[in-house]
Amino acid sequence: MTRNTTYILVLSALLLLTTTSCDKYLDLKPKDGVVRQEFWQTKEQVAAAVNGCYASLLAPPLVENLFLWGELRADMLEARSGIRRQELDIINVNIESTNPLSNWAAVYTTINYCNNVIKFAPEVLRNDNTFTQAALNGYIGEAMALRALMYFYLARTFGDVPLKLEPTASDKDEVQLPKSSQQDVLNQVVTDLKQAEQYVQTNYGKNELNKGRITKYAVNAMLADVYLWQNDYQSSIAECNKVINSGQYGLVVGDNNWFPTIFYEGGSSESIFEVYFNINRLNPFYSMFSPSVSRRFGASLLAREEIFASNPEEIIEKDIRGDGAAFKLNDGSIWKYLGVNSGTARSSAASYGNFMVYRYADILLMKAEALNELGQGQEALDIIEIIRTRANALPETAQVVEPDDKNGITDYILAERAREFAYEGKRWYDLLRNARRNNYERSDLLLNIVANTAQLEFQQSAITKLRDKNSHYLPVYFYELATNKKLVQNPFYQ
Numbered sequence: 001m002t003r004n005t006t007y008i009l010v011l012s013a014l015l016l017l018t019t020t021s022c023d024k025y026l027d028l029k030p031k032d033g034v035v036r037q038e039f040w041q042t043k044e045q046v047a048a049a050v051n052g053c054y055a056s057l058l059a060p061p062l063v064e065n066l067f068l069w070g071e072l073r074a075d076m077l078e079a080r081s082g083i084r085r086q087e088l089d090i091i092n093v094n095i096e097s098t099n100p101l102s103n104w105a106a107v108y109t110t111i112n113y114c115n116n117v118i119k120f121a122p123e124v125l126r127n128d129n130t131f132t133q134a135a136l137n138g139y140i141g142e143a144m145a146l147r148a149l150m151y152f153y154l155a156r157t158f159g160d161v162p163l164k165l166e167p168t169a170s171d172k173d174e175v176q177l178p179k180s181s182q183q184d185v186l187n188q189v190v191t192d193l194k195q196a197e198q199y200v201q202t203n204y205g206k207n208e209l210n211k212g213r214i215t216k217y218a219v220n221a222m223l224a225d226v227y228l229w230q231n232d233y234q235s236s237i238a239e240c241n242k243v244i245n246s247g248q249y250g251l252v253v254g255d256n257n258w259f260p261t262i263f264y265e266g267g268s269s270e271s272i273f274e275v276y277f278n279i280n281r282l283n284p285f286y287s288m289f290s291p292s293v294s295r296r297f298g299a300s301l302l303a304r305e306e307i308f309a310s311n312p313e314e315i316i317e318k319d320i321r322g323d324g325a326a327f328k329l330n331d332g333s334i335w336k337y338l339g340v341n342s343g344t345a346r347s348s349a350a351s352y353g354n355f356m357v358y359r360y361a362d363i364l365l366m367k368a369e370a371l372n373e374l375g376q377g378q379e380a381l382d383i384i385e386i387i388r389t390r391a392n393a394l395p396e397t398a399q400v401v402e403p404d405d406k407n408g409i410t411d412y413i414l415a416e417r418a419r420e421f422a423y424e425g426k427r428w429y430d431l432l433r434n435a436r437r438n439n440y441e442r443s444d445l446l447l448n449i450v451a452n453t454a455q456l457e458f459q460q461s462a463i464t465k466l467r468d469k470n471s472h473y474l475p476v477y478f479y480e481l482a483t484n485k486k487l488v489q490n491p492f493y494q
Contacts, residue, residue: 040120043131049121050139053113053146054213057275062106063355064284069101069157069474070425075449076303076418078332082287082294092454093462097475097493104158104477107150114147115167141199145214145222148192149357152226155185156429159473159490163188178486186230193223202246211267211274217243218273221358224366229433233370240367243272249360254390259325260341266354270361277352285337286351293348299327299334299422302452307418309396319393319419326422336423356424361387365420369413373437377403384416393419410434410442432472440469468492 039045057063071077072090079088086099095102118140124131154161163180165188180188197219204210220242227236243249252261252270262268266276277283288296304310308322310329323329324342337353338345346353368383381403388398397415401408417430435445446466454462465471470492481487488494 040123040127042128043124043135046117046121046124046131046136046139049113049117050142053110053117053143056110056113057146058277058281059106059109060284062110063275064288065101065106066153067285067355067423067425069153070428071423072101072428073449074427074431075452076300076307076422076427077453078298078300080295080298082296084296087296088455092458093450093465093471094458095475095493097478097481097489099475100477102158102474102477103479104154104161107154108164111147111150111164112168114143114150115165116169117143118147119167119169137199138201141196141219142214144192145196145200145219148189148196149222151185151192152189152222155182155189156229156432157474158476159470161185162484162487176484176486179488183230186226189226190223190230193219193226197223202248207267208276211271212276214273217246217248218358221272221363224363224370225358228366228369231373231437233373236370237367237374240363240370243360243363244367249363251360251364251386251390254320254392256320256342258320258391259339262356262359263325263336263353264340268359270359271356272358272360272363274357274359275355277354279350279352282349282351283337283353283355285353286346286348289334289338290345290348291331291333295333297334298332300452303327303418303422304329304332307397307415307422309394317392317394319391319397321391321419321422326419334423356421361420365413365417369410369434372406372409372413375404375406377401377406377409380409380413384412387416387420391419407442414445436469436472443467446472465492 039049068087068090072087073093077091079091086101089095089099090101121136121139121143125133125136151161151163159182160179161182162177163185164177168175196214197216200214200216200219202216204213204215220239224236224239224243227233227239249272250269252258252268262270266274287293289298304322304327308319308326310318310322318324324335324339326336327333328335337351340346364383364387368380371377371383372380381401387393393416397419399408399412399415401412403409414430414434418427421427421430431445431449435442443466447463450459450462450466470490473490473492475490475493476487481489
């Protein structure tokens with residue numbers, strides 16, 4: 001099956017299961033009138049429902065929001081002429097509950113698709129004698145892992161959020177839910193992922209499926225990440241080692257083919273899980289970054305001149321992840337989703353670069369972070385060197401750090417993660433995760449952002465706001481408060 005054919009099927013499933021917003025919180029009835037008793041009859045319908053879960057990731061504005069939540073509050077983006085007011089407000093830490101970027105509805109739509117699979121797919125065992133328990137478990141495992149991934153994004157972005165584990169299938173279903181604590185949400189994420197690890201496959205038989213569907217190793221990658229947020233470093237290392245020891249992944253060679261192999265062709269040996277876009281469902285990044293339209297963002301001066309230490313006069317030696325990969329140095333445009341290779345751009349009609357969720361370099365650097373927190377600084381530094389060597393990192397960005405200098409190694413890892421995952425929606429989460437440890441011992445990681453991003457007239461107020469840890473999470477969108485009386489606003493915005 002070709003990639004396009006695969007995703008036409010996925011999009012067909014999405015159309016079958018798509019829902020519409022109503023006047024009740026998370027009211028997600030099927031728009032086309034398909035009811036539970038009529039749908040959950042065959043294994044093919046279960047497969048279509050799971051495909052619909054994946055396809056919902058492609059529906060606007062989900063991936064766009066995941067990217068913006070992970071980058072807008074950090075230090076790698078620079079506002080350009082096409083920036084939207086709500087985006088500029090977040091950069092300036094001038095955030096209100098009416099900001100549409102605080103609307104979590106698209107994420108809960110995907111969660112509801114997953115809840116439907118988890119709840120109703122077991123009924124098909126009674127209706128289709130060709131459907132096996134093993135096949136059912138595999139589908140449920142994928143749905144649980146996708147649900148966990150969505151809740152992981154919500155917990156990191158909003159803090160406390162409603163934890164809805166049952167589908168909204170009729171008007172009788174409970175839709176008025178209070179928030180659960182961030183820790184309870186993360187605990188549920190771990191529970192779901194541990195169950196999914198037992199259920200999902202290690203190999204679906206085709207490379208595009210192994211990269212575009214949840215495998216056991218994608219689950220391990222998610223668990224490693226969640227454990228870092230929970231400060232459970234031994235468990236994080238154990239999950240990283242499962243991926244490393246699988247022998248299924250490796251770093252793509254750091255030459256001129258590195259960029260097109262990972263970001264243009266997609267599905268590389270380094271990829272663990274990525275969201276596949278295609279000609280029938282373009283990603284949202286062309287209008288964000290392209291110089292040919294009124295682009296909203298460019299690469300920040302900090303990213304170009306300090307994080308990458310780019311030198312426009314240096315032609316031969318360069319970090320392969322910088323000019324011609326993350327950005328174009330000549331105009332500061334963000335290139336990761338626009339380029340075919342380091343010099344050739346995509347057209348707007350070919351804006352279907354995949355959105356990376358996890359790749360092998362992430363596993364290595366998460367392990368380095370956990371090792372450093374456990375006092376194994378030299379092992380962490382060794383991993384950093386592996387990543388830097390592959391990327392031909394410039395000597396100017398090397399840091400001389402002693403193995404027992406935990407804060408110094410933290411800074412080195414964060415700088416390397418900034419270079420490695422530039423514009424992959426990870427930077428704010430990386431900074432927040434490290435800042436909040438030990439009762440915000442490293443709050444400087446967040447406070448230092450302001451001078452490089454916020455407009456001058458907002459900088460003092462932004463610093464004052466960021467000193468309050470509740471400001472590190474977005475507000476509950478005003479519409480949700482109006483329609484769900486059990487919800488309360490995040491403390492900072494009350």
